[in-house]
Amino acid sequence: MDTYAKRLHNPFNGVLQVVANEQIRALSFNGVDWELQFKCTTPRGIGYARIGRWERSAGFKPFPLDPSIDRSAVEAAHGVIVAALETAQVPLPQDDYYEFWLLEDRTRQPLALLASCRQPQEMRQATIHPAWKCISASQLELDNTPEEARRGLPPLSYRLEQQVKYCAGQNPQAQWFLRAADGTGQALNAAGEGVSDVLAASHFPPLLLRETWAKVAEQDLCARYLQRLAPRLLTLQALSLESRDRVEQLASRYAQEVAAHFHLYPAIADTQRMTALRVEARLRSACL
Incomplete structure (x- = not known):
């Protein structure tokens, strides 16, 4: 049985948990x-x-099965996968080490992560347009500032996409x-063959998007987007302790989302901080 987690990209939206064998697979976003x-x-x-x-808590609930599918084969396979799910401990290991990065025009250094995969054959089969995408501002409830609204600026997500595109x-x-x-x-x-010198870890943005920008307005757009994404970024297993501590601080504004994702976090930088956020989330939920 294969058990792993795979990052969801372009836009990055967390991590997909997977338990699978040759016949059947189980997928979970949460x-x-x-x-x-x-x-x-x-x-x-x-x-x-x-x-x-x-x-x-509820066990297996079947969907109506297409008559063309062998019911006995499904029943045999689903018993195996359910047994695996009962013992699976999330978060499952992330091993999508093949990464497809959009490059900065001038330096040809990694700018934003577009995709990742676990096997070299997946890399060879992929056809990926080199354009980075955000989660929409409306989905994230990430509003423009009053000044941006007064000026009639487009949503933050659109402006950040254009910034990366440029x-x-x-x-x-x-x-x-x-x-x-x-x-x-x-x-x-x-x-899948190596073609140049190995790049140092410092060349790869830990939050999957370059965070240093030349203009204050550009820096602000990027920082606001990554802060809003922070509860989901904490599901990344490759974050250093220093980066994780920084992202936990960014996520502090979103206690309920932190609580919802907490069981998917592979590590905690500040236990006291995260406990306080989960308590805050319970209090907020009780007041709804």
Whole structure:
């Protein structure tokens, strides 16, 4: 049984938990509710059919099954995956070490992470447009400031996307890297072969987007977006203790989201701070 977590990119929106074998897989965005999918042949080829949901407190709840799918095979497979889910401990390990980075136009250094995968064949099969995306400001409830609203500026997410697009240049380039445990990255060609010197870990933005910008307004846009994303960024397993402490501070404004994601955090930098945020979240929920 394969168990792993994979980052959700472009826009980055947390981590997908996966438990899978050759026949069946279970996927979860929150580590609590799992959707079970059975591998089968469809008119379009090999695909996955949704067969039910599972959670620890309620057990397995099947979906109506397409008559073309072998019910006995599904029943045999789902028993195996449910047994694995009952013992799985989230967060599952993140091992999507192949990373596809949008490059800064002038320096050709990593600017923003576009995608990641676990196996070199996934890298070779991927077709990814070199354009970085934000979660929309409306989804994040990330409003413009009164001054920005007075000036009629577009939403923050749109402006940040354009900022990154401009930094990537008129002919944006992206590069695959294989990241090592120490954070260094080996640039790879389309065949998965190393093509240049290894880049130091410091060249790769720990929050998946470059944080240093030349103009104050650009810096502010980036900082506001990353702060709003902080409760989800804490699910990243490669964060250093220093970076994790900084992101925990950024996330302090969003106690309820921190509480919702807390069981997916692989480490805690400041236990006292995080405990206080979870208490605050419970108090806020009690007042609703």
